[in-house]
Amino acid sequence: MALSGLFLEIFRANGRLVAAGDKLVSPLGLTSARWQVLGAVAMSSAPQPVAHLAGDMGLARQGVQRIVNELADQGLLAFEDNPRHRRAKLVQLTADGKAIMAAAAKVQRPWVDDLAADLDAGKIAIAAEVLKALWNRLDEEPGVDGTLEQD
Amino acid sequence: MALSGLFLEIFRANGRLVAAGDKLVSPLGLTSARWQVLGAVAMSSAPQPVAHLAGDMGLARQGVQRIVNELADQGLLAFEDNPRHRRAKLVQLTADGKAIMAAAAKVQRPWVDDLAADLDAGKIAIAAEVLKALWNRLDEEPGVDGTLEQD
DNA sequence: TTCATATTGACAATATATTACCAATAAGAC
């Protein structure tokens, strides 16, 4: 089954990407996970509560919460009052957070460009399309009772 | 940059696959990680020491060691003396281990077939090819000093 | 309003992974 083979490649690629990301941004005092959280905040058009960020990333709410709290302690993220929900504060990049993301982008760009040079752009697009279709199907996957579970 | 987008899809797909695998084999008392270790043992043509299995999986030796030890305590794996190395025992599936892998395959097959039905087989192959090329490049990636690090 | 439901954050327990370091073993250079 070709699809099972793809699964193994996804596991392997994921591990290497996390390791490579850790190495890339460790001089900035970041890790892959923290960088990804900062990226999710940066990419969102408007400030989001933690639960929404976790949903975007496809991760459990609680894990993202832990990292967001630590990044806030570190001064890279800040909580803003949410007029629509008293508890669900909106997460924003601070000036320091924006600066560190700019620094990360600066080391990331040549690294990604170098990687991309060896790969076929059309095939990259197809791979991204397949993976997105795959995880979208997995998100819809019903439980044994036919319901979709949350949290 | 299209490649950066692919990275995000890999992270998302990885998380969903682990979650789906956990759900699939939890009735058997397995997790995704243990299932993958058992799979690595099953797929190897000859019994391997733990360090080789970890290399095949692209994971740190120590993490695989922990799971192998637990699976051995559970009676699913067994260590066999290695004539070429006194410490590096060879890991093998026990009868129980083979039975549980057969049971896992039985629930996995229809699940994978169902997923594959919605995806283009040719594109799956391309995606696997791209991911393999990607992590191969990441494995070669030199450190800042130009050397390849191990362990 | 009142009630049920969903969302959100907080906290704890656990599984999964990493890195770092050490000891035992093996292989090869000399």
Add this chain to the structure above:
DNA sequence: GTCTTATTGGTAATATATTGTCAATATGAA
């Protein structure tokens, strides 16, 4: 033979992520 190096397993500390549970808050139905 000796010495150096690489491989391998063991152990510990830590980061990452999951699930489970609870309380606070918001939403919508009755």
